[in-house]
Amino acid sequence: MSRLLLIVLLACTVASGIGVVYMRHMHRxxxxxxxRLQxxxxxxxxxxxxxxxxxxxxxxxxxxxxxxxxxLGMKFPETADIVVVRP
Structure with a gap:
């Protein structure tokens, strides 16, 4: 029973280590x-x-x-050329 527990704990430790390495790689x-985006x-x-x-x-x-x-040859109109239209 203790050997099985030791193997399970070892497997969990290895899996955890691989997870940490993978997460660091993804972080980088x-x-x-x-x-690059900044x-x-x-x-x-x-x-x-x-x-x-x-x-x-x-x-x-x-x-x-x-x-x-x-x-465009545009110019301001002369005063005489201005017509005021009232409603």
Whole structure:
């Protein structure tokens, strides 16, 4: 009976050791994946900041006004050309 108990305890100890090694391996794999995803997130945050800055530059009112005048030939109407419509 004590031999059987010893074999069972030995098997449980070996299984527990294998479980610990496997969990450490999985932890390392997941940590590497987490680090990679965090780097990707940081790169995307930097790119998003650049795109926001670019959007703000392109949408600047002076730039829009300049393009409207140069490319589209638009201008502010003269006072005589303004008509007020009342209901």
């Amino acid at each position: 794999k997941l940590f590497v994946e987490l680090t 780097k990707t997130r940081d790169d995307l945050d930097i790119e998003f900041g650049r795109l926001q800055l670019e959007q703000a530059t392109w949408a600047e009112s002076n730039r829009v006004d300049q393009i409207a005048r140069e490319r």
